Amino acid sequence: MRATRLYAPTLRETPAEAEVKSHQLMLRAGMIRKAAGGLYTYMPLAWRSLKKIMQIIREEMDAAGGQEIAMPIVQPSEIWKETGRWSVYGDEMFRVADRHGREFCLGPTHEEMVTTLIRDEVRSYKQLPLMLYQIQNKYRDEIRPRFGLMRGREFIMKDLYSFDKDEEGMNESYKIMYDAYTRIFSRMGLEFRPVEADNGAIGGGHSHEFTVLAEAGESNIAYCTKCDYAASDEKAELTVIKAPEEEQRALEKVSTPEAHTIELVAKCLNLPLDRTIKAVAFQDDKEELILAFVRGDHDVNDVKVVNLFDESIELHMATDEAIEEAGGVPGFMSPIGLKEGTRVVVDATVMEMYNACAGANEKDMHYINVNPKRDFKDVIVADIRMIKEGDACPHCGAPVKMTRGIEAGQVFTLGTKYSQSLHATFLDENGKEKPLVMGCYGIGVSRTMAAAIEQNNDENGIIWPRAIAPFEVVVVPINGKNEEQLKIAEEIYNDLKAKGVDALLDDRKDRAGVKFKDADLIGYPLRITVGPKSVDEDSVELKVRRNGEMVNTTRAEAAAKAVEMLKAL
Ligand SMILES: [Zn+2]
Structure with a gap:
């Protein structure tokens, strides 16, 4: 290719509307142009890069046993009504009607489509396992499309669906895809981590997010400096830290005037933060109180607190009135002396402290010599703290580091969620009818290109890894x-x-x-x-x-x- 024939109008100035590096650089390098909010034209340079990304994906999907198909982007509403997602998807779904008034959507994903595709023709266990994939545009009517290709309303996606006869087969397919994804992101020359992820709304068993490391990333991840463990900060499990055993002294109330934060308490009593216990008060959707306690130098992970009760609840900070009603004093709370029946959650590490300091549920007063195992009654003990740099890796114990990343791919096990609601069944070896066991595996192709730029740039522009350079x-x-x-x-x-x-x-x-x-x-x-x-x-x-x-x-x-x-x- 000759530059005189290449259509790549570059810009010297950074366009004002672009908030993130990848968006700025793709506009400046003449790679993309905006058609409307969240809708972009890929110009020749971007398309060359995207084709290379897609080629790597195709090679690895095919090598892993996937077969490429192309399903319609326009999908009939009926199949979405069968799974109940037509109503739950809400405003994010682009909906269209044909001339007869029949309803359709522009596919945000294809679980319904692919499952109804095969349900009438996959009849026997002999036809399994089956892996079908496609690479095409997907649509999500984002309320506020932004960050260029990172959160567009139209984007290119690779989605593969696996069908197996049982859970064992599904887990095998999952492993095959996990390994294929590892090869894909390695071949693209990107620094990434497969991160243990929360399965969220899609349901099913386990899930990993393939996260491209970049400062501009929206997810916080903790990764081990020694083994391959990585997890989102919300999900990261933590080991219990046991304080060295001490003789338990008698509980004592001390004056801590105006010390309504844990830092002020520690200063007032001249204690290190890890000898103090701090409180965070939440209320759920029904305005019921949940008091959470962690060590003074730790933070509460509210996702873990939510998961202890009901995954559908949402928490907000409690009002002073709600705290007082339960017998607590804002700024001076502890599990000691609360009204019976108050929901109290204590981090497991707190239970291993000796002679610690905690609130006295009395204004300007704290307890010292708190021994949680002795002094805390009727509390729920669980891992509720947020991971932080230096915490021990739950797999090998080495210190973890924190970084930010962009989710570029995700692998999920779905189980029988869709096959049951869509009646996709087969006959097993004994002639018994069973629902297909599924998995789904996505890669945001256009997003991966943006993530590659977020990870690889300097003040002069983009620094492409060779494998995906235009x-x-x-x-x-x-x-x-x-x-x-x-x-x-x-x-x-x-x-x-x-x-x-x-x-x-x-x-x-x-x-x-x-x-x-x-x-x-x-x-x-x-x-x-x-x-x-x-x-x-x-x-x-x-x-x-x-x-x-x-x-x-x-x-x-x-x-x-x-x-x-x-x-x-
Ligand atoms: Zn480790």
Whole structure:
């Protein structure tokens, strides 16, 4: 490809509407243009990158036993009514009516479609397992589409559905997909973690999110510095920390004037935070109180608190009145002396403390020498704290680190949720009718491209991993009007093509500075520069976009050297 024929209008200024790096850079690099909120045209550079991402996905899905199909984007409402999701999906679903007034939607996902596709024709266990996938546009009418391709209303997705005869088979399919996803994200050259995830509304058993590590990510994840454990902060399980055993002293009330936060209490009594117990008061949707207690240096994970009771409840901070009604004093709470029947949850680590400090349920007063095992009555003990940097990995005990990430793929086991509601059954070895056991596996293709940019950029632009770069190498003659330079550049470009390298020849007549700026902005992994030295001394320069490393070689050797250097990019 020649730059004079490439449609990639670059922008020098950062468009005001773009809040995140990937959105800014894709607009500036001429990769995407907005059609309407959350709807974008992929221009040639973006489409080249997307095709490479899709190719890697296809190869791995096919190798794992998947078969590619293409289902309609427009889906009839009837199948969604069968599972009950037509009403629960709400305003996020794009709904359309045909000329007869029949209702349809633009597919946000395809569980209904694929299950009804096979339910009449998969009849026997002999036809299982079965894995079907597609790569196509999906639609979600986001209330506030933003962040460019990260949260669009139309996006490209790969979705695969597995059908097995039993749970064992489903788990095997899950493992196969998990491994395929690991290969996909590795081959794309991205730093990622499979994160144990909350299964959320989709239901079923286990789930992992394949998270691309990036500062702009919306999920907080904890990962082990030694083993491959990683989990979202909401989900991360924690081991109980046992304080060294001490002789239990008698409970004593002490004055702590105005010390209504745990930091002030610790300061007032000259105690380290990990010798104090702090309270967080919640109320649920029915305004009923839940008091949660964690060690002073820990935080309450409200998702874990919710899961202890009823996953459908929502918590908000309790009012002072509600706390007082239960016999508590805001700012000076403890489980000691509350009204009977108050729901109190204590973190398991708190129960292992000795001679700690906690509120006295009396204004400006705290207890010292609190020994939870002795002093706390009728409390629920559970892991309710939020993981933080330095906590022990639940698998191997090494310290964890915190990072942020972008969810680019997710694998789920669905069980029989959809096959039961859609009556997709088969006959097993004994001729017994059973529902198919399913899994679903998604990758946000356009989102992955955005995530790759979020992870790989600097002040000058994008830094593509080679495998998904729109072009692997750009060849830049410094003076595009100089026939000799142009000729050498052309030779190298042809050599690269002959070696199967995806190269771009920047044959524009623009100044060198403009071409270099564009090369950095678009982020080709390798730049080959042809200048006066190439003409006079047979020396061309190869420059790595990621680290600025420069190598000089002859024009005859340039393509071979580029191939060698690309291996590491
Ligand atoms: Zn570990």
